[in-house]
Amino acid sequence: MSALSLDRLAAIMARLRDPVSGCPWDLAQDFDTIAPYTIEEAYEVAEAIAQRDMTELKKELGDLLFQVVFHSRLAEEAGHFALADVVTGLCEKMERRHPHIFGDAARAADADAQKDEWERIKAAERAAAGKPDKQVSALDGVATALPALMRAEKLQARAARVGFEWPDIAGVRAKLDEELAEFDTAIDDAHRAEEFGDVLFVAANLARRHGIDPEAALRAGSAKFERRFKAMEALANSGAGPAFAALSLDEQEVLWQRVKAAERGST
Incomplete structure (x- = not known):
């Protein structure tokens, strides 16, 4: 996308949010009301990819981009940041997290090693951004709004990077059997729901250990x-x-x- 196209899109959004002549629906929205649409558009992108429908993917990527522009406009109106700041921050982050491309760091041996380096850089960024009186956790930054299975997998992967991991898959499988047994012996609905959550959490871990995306x-x-x-x-x-x-x-x-x-x- 050219800078001109991005400027045009930002101008359209500004026109839609014009307090005098803007669209009544767009003017009635805020971060909270738009967030569900943002999530929905991300899933529609994923569906177009799964169907290998490039025409639909182009449309859905446009819809997702518009969500970014909408949130950025809301933030600009509130005096927080503008779309240009979002783009600038993204560019700086990509350059910072790819020192082997944009700096003088050595290139990783393969994609897995590069992913590990990416996570190391992210962890360093989280630590640097932490408040002095707040403990920095390996689990910081895993969004609570993620789909539940996806969040479970990410939490487990973060814990594994600091050594909290069964030494082999057999341990995970045994834990799943244990959680299923506890579900079977639950004493009431609340207890049963809690134990079923544990079953799903361990099932997500088992998928991760087999290299399967549970979501x-x-x-x-x-x-x-x-x-x-x-x-x-x-x-x-x-x-x-x-x-x-x-x-x-x-x-x-x-x-x-x-x-x-x-x-x-x-x-």
Whole structure:
């Protein structure tokens, strides 16, 4: 994007927020009301990538960029910072975190080593930004607004970097069995919910140790279920027999197995 295009986008946003002639909806928004749209647009970008739809990706990236511009405009109106400050800060951060490209640091051996260096630089930045009377934690900076599985994986990865990690995957698997047993023996709904949270947390750790992104894995699992369920509905509704909802569970299971077999046969 050229500087001219970015300036045009900023000018459009300023016009939408003009107190006299601006758009009533845009004028009614604030950081809190816009934040859900920002999260939604990020997920729509991820969906376009998963579908390998470049036309849709271009559109969704534009929508996500507009969210950045909107938040920046709100901040500028409040006297905090402007879009130019966001861009400048990003440029400085990228240069600072890539000393092997923009400085004289040695190049890492591979992508994993470079990721470790990136995290080391981030940790140093967090420590430098910490308040003198506040303890700096290895877990600082993991956003609470992240999807729960993603946040669990990031917290565990941070803890592992300072040595808080099972020495092998067998330990994680045993912990999962332990948490499932505690879930089974929970004494009430509140206790059961707490133990189920522990089950999911350890399951995310097990995924991480196997190199699996738990958030992506669950999205894929949900997509597979949706695809198979809709295929079952299509089978049930394609003939003269009863619709899917009218079938018994055993009859629905027969359709489920047919769909699974058809998927296996097509691969």
